[in-house]
Amino acid sequence: MLIPALLFASVWVMVILLLSQLPLLFIGRVARRWALSLRAGVFLSGLIFAVNFFTGSVFSAIALTLRFLVLLTAFSLFFMTTSPDDLGLALDRIGAVRWLSRKWLGYPNALSFTFTTAVRLVPTLAVDAQTVVDAQRSRGLELDRGNLLRRIRNYIPILIPLLLIAIRRSLELAEALESRGFPGKEGRTSLFQLKLKRGDYAIIGISVGAIAVSIWVFLHYRVPVF
Amino acid sequence: MITLEHVSFRYASGYLALQEIDLNIQGGDFVAIMGENGAGKTTLAKHLNGLLKPSQGRVLVDGEDTRKVSVAHLARKVGLVFQNPDHLLFSETVKDEVAFGLKNFGFSPEVVEKQVGRTLEALGLAEYADTSPFLLSGGERKRVALASILASEPDYLILDEPTIGQDYQQKERLRNFILQLYSQGKAVVMITHDVEFVAESNPKVILLSKGQIVGQGSADSVLSRDEMVNRASLVKPQMSRLFGELAKHGLPRDVVDVHRARILLEDKLGEVKAPVAQNP
Numbered sequence: 001m002l003i004p005a006l007l008f009a010s011v012w013v014m015v016i017l018l019l020s021q022l023p024l025l026f027i028g029r030v031a032r033r034w035a036l037s038l039r040a041g042v043f044l045s046g047l048i049f050a051v052n053f054f055t056g057s058v059f060s061a062i063a064l065t066l067r068f069l070v071l072l073t074a075f076s077l078f079f080m081t082t083s084p085d086d087l088g089l090a091l092d093r094i095g096a097v098r099w100l101s102r103k104w105l106g107y108p109n110a111l112s113f114t115f116t117t118a119v120r121l122v123p124t125l126a127v128d129a130q131t132v133v134d135a136q137r138s139r140g141l142e143l144d145r146g147n148l149l150r151r152i153r154n155y156i157p158i159l160i161p162l163l164l165i166a167i168r169r170s171l172e173l174a175e176a177l178e179s180r181g182f183p184g185k186e187g188r189t190s191l192f193q194l195k196l197k198r199g200d201y202a203i204i205g206i207s208v209g210a211i212a213v214s215i216w217v218f219l220h221y222r223v224p225v226f
Numbered sequence: 227m228i229t230l231e232h233v234s235f236r237y238a239s240g241y242l243a244l245q246e247i248d249l250n251i252q253g254g255d256f257v258a259i260m261g262e263n264g265a266g267k268t269t270l271a272k273h274l275n276g277l278l279k280p281s282q283g284r285v286l287v288d289g290e291d292t293r294k295v296s297v298a299h300l301a302r303k304v305g306l307v308f309q310n311p312d313h314l315l316f317s318e319t320v321k322d323e324v325a326f327g328l329k330n331f332g333f334s335p336e337v338v339e340k341q342v343g344r345t346l347e348a349l350g351l352a353e354y355a356d357t358s359p360f361l362l363s364g365g366e367r368k369r370v371a372l373a374s375i376l377a378s379e380p381d382y383l384i385l386d387e388p389t390i391g392q393d394y395q396q397k398e399r400l401r402n403f404i405l406q407l408y409s410q411g412k413a414v415v416m417i418t419h420d421v422e423f424v425a426e427s428n429p430k431v432i433l434l435s436k437g438q439i440v441g442q443g444s445a446d447s448v449l450s451r452d453e454m455v456n457r458a459s460l461v462k463p464q465m466s467r468l469f470g471e472l473a474k475h476g477l478p479r480d481v482v483d484v485h486r487a488r489i490l491l492e493d494k495l496g497e498v499k500a501p502v503a504q505n506p
Binding site for chain 2: 049070128131132136137138139140141143156157160161164165168
């Protein structure tokens, strides 16, 4: 999805890509959550449309806005249907990642673990942020008061506790990991073994095929914007 | 007076956290809200200063509907102290931390200084005035958080788990402090799991379970009843367990605090001793 979307800037290509994503959303049972993330993307799509409308044509503005939606949907699909744990396991199986991690951090699974942890901390941090905002509002803080400079300064009482909580949590996580023997030895086994099934090969095949076709089209034809 | 009328609250996720809560809190009240984890205690507390607005019903603070006024406006009257001090401490010194709320409420520098000094003194934090709050221990940070709310002298004080991480002497001080506040006509609402603390302080107890009020009354009437205590996933205070077992000697069951236990036991001892004394 991503590569064709980035290769072409045509309204029709985007419409086709978006339509091909819709059934996947329903198969993955994430259509509702996707709709919610769309709502968050409305502002940005508006901005993209406006910028391209004034610098280019209406059609390129529509195409680029749709491209943003295609990318948003592709990322939503991926992250809403893939658990961070599975992703981490999969990353851990890639030889290149292990090699880089060993060279760089000294342990083969440190890099994939860092990635998983980072992804997993986002929702926790969001909950903390809400609590900090509530706590400071209870002390009379009004975030939307004053001029622009004042408003930016209003965020200091939110950001400092949040940063400290994150640092403190990561130190605690490090201690907890060490007390459980992380990173262990080379050749650590995993409770869940990921296996590629027939469906996975099919998806890989379709994706590679689609990418190949779109690169071929890109090299041989000029696809009009509309 | 804070009035909750048929308050129900549903989170955006669809989870129904509060159902049909009716409650009155007025000056001079001391209320303990108890209940199992996830019973809705903190959600209820956040309704009292307008951080959360009821999905159904309404909350009135001195006659003002919380949906119609800002949290900052309500925060002057209703002080809510969060459970974890790390969610609110950010200043370089304890003094600045305590002054933050007062400055937000627009008090003059003289008043701010006077109030900060008084509050730090009252909570035994005066020696740390110029220390960074992050260098203090967990219990001390918690008291700084309390001080930062108390400094503006709210009429209603809501404390979320104030006894966690405090040693026994600090708890004793906290109890005396709360006593002082509500005898001055302020209202104190405390969310807690600490049955022993509640038994000794004798507030009005409200038991919350699955978002509903399942029992309320004086500490000795609520905490000495098995069915209520079990419903809220609590354990009876030690004194109540002792008097539960002493009931066969004609002592009342609903005793939860040392003071009343002493009076009853001394009377009983007097009865036992009297015949012995007459019979030399």
